[in-house]
Amino acid sequence: MLRRLLLLCLVLLAAPAAAQDVDPIIASIKALDQASADYQSIDSAFNERATSSQADTMKDRAAAVKQSAADQVSTLQDQLQLVDARAAQLGPVAPGETPDITAQRKLLTQQQSMIGSAIKRGKLLGTEADQLATEIGQTQADAFSEKMSERVASPLGRQFWGPLIRYLPRDIRRLSAFFAAEGDAIVQGTKTGGVPAALLGLVLGLGLIGPARLALRSAGRRYVIERVPGSRIRRSGLALWLTIVGTLVPALAAVSLITGLRAGGMIAQTWDALATHFEIASLIAALISALGGALLQRRQPSWRLIGITDETAHRLRPLTFAASAVTMLSVLLVAVRDGMGASGPAQAAVDAVTALLYIGLVLGILLSGARARAQLIREADEDRGDQSIMAFLSLAAWGVLILSAISLLTGYVAFSYFLARFVIWMAVVAATLYLLLVAVDDICTTVFDRDGRVANAFHHGFGVRRSLVDQFGVTLSALLRLLLILLAIGMVSRPFGSDVPSLFSQIATIAQGVTIGQVTISxxxxxxxxxxxxxxxxxxxxxxxxxxxxxxxxxxxxxxxxxxxxxxxxxxxxxxxxxxxxxxxxxxxxxxxxxxxxxxxxxxxxLQAITQNFVSGLILLAERPVKIGDWVRIGDQEGDVKRISVRATEIQIADRSTLIVPNSELITKSIVNKTLADPLGRIQLQFSVPLGSDVDEVQRMVMDIYERQGAVLDDPKPSLFIDSIADGRINFNGFAFVNSPRAVYGTRSDIWFRLLSELPKAGIELGTTPQQVQWINGVPTGAEGIIGDEAPDPTLHPKD
Incomplete structure (x- = not known):
């Protein structure tokens, strides 16, 4: 490789036109060399005895090598395109070309060969790094599967207790030596002046977990009450603050204590892993306790986020303390067991004890939840919503608990411990997710409320519509909540590792499936x-x-x-x-x-008709000639459009029944949409008064009735016209507008009531044009035949 680089430098020095490509190509080749060296280091260090943390580190390093190789391949491909472009500019070899062109052509050929070789090398390195990462993950999954499938003697038999008792003296000596090492470290640290650092860490830890925690809780509660708007964000914000304070402050106190002891040289080397596990266990235990207090709020029910009774909250709160204690105790027991180098029977016994603790804890939680649900069912005083999800989760938890108990009794102690602990971990993740989902939604919708400060600032400062700010808040809330759900799924599946199927790889070989053509279905x-x-x-x-x-x-x-x-x-x-x-x-x-x-x-x-209606429904949804809320008339029926689906449209008619119309009818036939272009409704009044009546008074009275009718709009203005004069009567035609066609019928009826009442009081006869009957080839003809006047002589008959 060094010879290649020197050759490339000499060639490029001989061709200044290509010297600009020296740095990118050399840098990429050097980066590939470094990535190759890293790959060799990871491959040499990897073996089946690596711990889980070491395997995770090596897998991350292998992924970094793969990414580095991909980056350098991309850079080299860009350089190869530039070289190919310059070679294309030179064209094919021509007879009698100058020596400079020949030298450039040779240089470009050498560059193409070298870059092509580097690209192949980079791709091969990326593939090998990916395979190595996969192998490391497979090894982790296999180790996990082997541990879960490991079986010891049942705790109910003598085969379990006999070896434990036989190895008990040796385990006691190892435990004594383990604690003696820490005692010696404390004595040595005291002699070397490590007491001030240890005391400082202890005092700082006590100050954090005591006065500092109480002060932060009180400050958060006071701020929420005084500064936060009166909405649900008060409860969710306070719960989130109490959870953060209750989790981080005790964890920082534990870190302060351990840091002080380490600074004072009072932690033995064999206790270093135990100290680290103590810090992690403190964080998880504090989270469980803080979540329980923030969500249950047993002393302040009005601030409670979850819909449970006070009795249930008081019953569940001690279980959260028990969960914290069991978590802390189990982690420390396992850490002590591993630190002292316990025997195999002792390790199995510790796993059995921790599994039994978790099983008891889960059993208590499930029994408390069952009693709470039974109480709600007995009360049955309000609708508690859909409980199917909670019922499914409860049944699943019972199933896992029973499986864990059976595994413990049959000797699969590690698997039993894993299952019982996983139920608690699921509950912790679910409670944290619920709190974060509620808090994020409340914060986003409150901050970006259309009537809030942010909306006012954007509306007045930039002219942004308030509804857009509100939409942004809802969308941001949805995106953040989706991200939280994905993170929660990752946290839930983390105990299984990234290669869960390998645990049950033997089951996959039982049924290979049935192949039909080119499709295999198993x-x-x-x-x-x-x-x-x-x-x-x-x-x-x-x-x-x-x-x-x-x-x-x-x-x-x-x-x-x-x-x-x-x-x-x-x-x-x-x-x-x-x-x-x-x-x-x-x-x-x-x-x-x-x-x-x-x-x-x-x-x-x-399915022609169904397909036609389906396509018509899509056209209706896209073009929207008819939309929800429109007032339409189809044939002799009219009503409100209530729902549009892809097959039919539902119209509620006047008698409150529903008319279901196939969508193809709305597309292929004529309908009247009274609210498509203009939602206003028009009232038409037609009446007549005798000739010689005071038409100005009639107009004034009618317009006054319009004005006194609240449903009649001022714009467009109501109007009254003289339509015609016929048969001794003046025919009027009046128009008024209301805000909806639905209001026409009732408003017109009210106006008629007023007209029929007020015009006769004013001495104006209200009626229609009189009808006449004329005798053909007979008498009389004229006013005598007016209906309602003198009756005709019954002896007169028309001639044939």
């Missing part, structure tokens, strides 16, 4: 597809609920537009969920397209 694939479909439908339902209840109400869209967006999002999500499930079965998109094309003929004939 029971595992079917279950996976069902799980994927269920997850997809759950996500679609959550997004639909968020759109309908949170995001769309924050917009300025009308009800029809909201319905269109929600329906399109729903069916798009359903289609994607189905495609995702089919893909998890091993059915690719091209096979799905082939299947749909094969079914298209059958769909065209057998």
């Amino acid at each position: 029971p595992g694939a079917i279950l996976r597809a069902a799980a994927v479909l269920a997850a997809g439908l759950f996500v679609v339902r959550g997004i639909q609920k968020w759109l309908v209840n949170r995001y769309l109400p924050a917009t300025e869209l009308d009800a029809g537009a909201r319905n269109s967006i929600a329906m399109v999002a729903r069916y798009t999500g359903l289609i994607l969920a189905v495609l995702w499930a089919l893909a998890s079965l091993g059915i690719g998109i091209e096979r799905i397209a082939l299947l749909l094309s094969a079914l298209s003929v059958g769909i065209g004939f057998g």
Whole structure:
């Protein structure tokens, strides 16, 4: 490699035109050399005896080597493109070309060869680094699987207690030596002047966990009461603050104590791992206790975030202290066991004790939860909402608890300990996630409220609509909550490692599946597809609920537009969920397209009407000639559009019944949409008064009735016209407008009541044009035949 670099430098010195590429190429080759050296170091250090932390470090280093190789390959590919471009400019070899052109052509050829070799080397290095990282992860997963499948004698038999008693004297000596080493370290630290540092750490720790913690709690509560707006953010903000203070302050106190002892030289080398585990256990135990206090709020029920009774809160609070104590005790027991080098039977006994502690703790929590649910069922005084999720989680927890107990009794102690601890870890992650979800949503929606300070500042300073600020808050809340959910999933799955399937790799070989054509379907694939479909439908339902209840109400869209967006999002999500499930079965998109094309003929004939309505529904949702809230007339029926789906439209008519109209009827036939272009309704009045009546008085009275009618709009202004004069009467035609066609009928009725009451009082006869009957070939003809006047002679008959 050194010879290649020297050759490249000499060649480039001979060709100044290409000297600008020296630095990038040399730097990339040197970086590949360094990455290759790192890879060799990781490969040499990796073995099956590496601890979990060492394996994680080596896996991270291997990933860094892979990334470095990919970066250098990208840089070299860019340089190769530049060299190829210059070679293309020289063109093919021509007879009699000058020596300079020949030298440049040779130089470019050498550069292409060297860069191409470096690119191949970088790609190979990236592949090897990726394989090494995979191998390290597989080794971790195999070690985890081996530990979980390890079986010892059952604690119920003598085979378990006999070796434990036989090795007990040796374990006692090792434990005594372990504690004696720490005693010697304390004595030695005292002699060398380490007492002040240790005392300082102790005093600082006591100050943090005592006065500092209480002061911070009081300050947070006082700030929330005095400064935070009166909404739910007060409760969530206070709960979040109490959790942060209750978690970090005790953890910092533990760190302060351990740091002081280390600074004073009072921690033995064999106790260093125990001290580290003590700091971690303090953090987790403090988190459990702080979460319990913040969420239960047994002394201040009005600040409680979760909907439980006071009795349930008082019953659950001691269990959170017990969970903290069990967590701290189990971590310290395992650390002491590993630090002293306990025998195999002693290690199994410690695992059995810790598993039994966790099983008892989980059993207490489940029994308390069952009593709380039973009390709610007995009271049954209010709707507690959908409890299906809680019931499923409770059944799952009971199942895991029973499996853990059976594993403990049958000798799978490590697996039992893992399961019982995992239930508690799940509960801690779930409680933390719930608190963070509520707090983030409250903070985002409060800070970016359309009537808040931020909205006022953006509206007055930049002209941003308040609704946009509100929408941003809702969207930001959704994104942050989604990120928190993903982080929680990662935290929940962390105890399993990144290669969980290796634990059950033997099960996967039992059923290889059935191959049909080029598609292989196995029971595992079917279950996976069902799980994927269920997850997809759950996500679609959550997004639909968020759109309908949170995001769309924050917009300025009308009800029809909201319905269109929600329906399109729903069916798009359903289609994607189905495609995702089919893909998890091993059915690719091209096979799905082939299947749909094969079914298209059958769909065209057998499902023609449904397809037509479906396409018409999509057109309605897109073009929106009819939208939710419109007042439409179809045939002799008219009413409000209540719902538009992809198959039919629901219209509520006057008798409160629902008219279901296929969407194709709304697309292919004529309908009257009274609120499409203008939502106003028009009232038309037609009446007549006798000729010779005071028309000015009639106009004044009618306009006065319009003015006194509250539903009549001032703009457009109401009007009254003389339509015609016929048969001794003056025919009037009046118009007025109301804010909706739905108000026309009632308002017109009120106006008629007033007209029929007030005009006759003013001496004005109100009526319509009289009808006349004229006798053909007979008498009389004229006014005598007016209906209501003198009756005709019954002896007169028209001639044939």
